[in-house]
Amino acid sequence: MAVLVLGLVLFLGVHSTRIVAEDWRSRMVGRLGENGWKGLYTGVSLAGFALLVWGYGLARQQPVALWAPPRGMNHLAALLMLPSFVLLVAAYVPRNGIRARLHHPMVLGVKLWALAHLLANGNLADVVLFGAFLAWAVLDFRSLRRRDRARQTVFAAGTTAGTATAVLVGAALYAVFVTWAHARLFGVSPLGF
Incomplete structure (x- = not known):
């Protein structure tokens, strides 16, 4: 540890x-x-x-078990990961409506990723890892928004093409990750098969 x-x-x-x-x-x-x-x-x-x-x-x-997640939490976590992937991608796609509206989609994606994994995992290492990232993301998002207000930051308006690209690429990455990459990289299938 x-x-x-x-x-x-x-x-x-x-x-x-x-x-x-x-x-x-x-x-x-x-x-x-x-x-x-x-x-x-x-x-x-x-x-x-x-x-x-x-x-x-x-x-x-x-592993040091702290609790056993209730049945279905892995499926809820898998569902929450879809918007997390879209948010992560939206941080990099120019002129998308997600970034225009939320301003810092990557940090919000990290929040959602950490929360999803905390819901589905009850071991000490999971709580330490995902809890630390969730706490950091909450503090970082607050700090970023405060800095934006102080600097009067204006974010570029989103376009339909930019938003669609962020959603489609995020969904495609999510599909690859949930059906193949997560099990390959971490030895755990998010959907349980």
């Missing part, structure tokens, strides 16, 4: 600098330059991600 926690501290810690240490981040960018900061940020992120994946795998080998 220590490796998982260390990975989460590094990964979510570096992703939280704008939430808790905006002034420090600005000083670091000034000292290292934009590319130097991005290099440090990327290095710490990758190290944290590798540690959290490794730590989660280790923790799954000796």
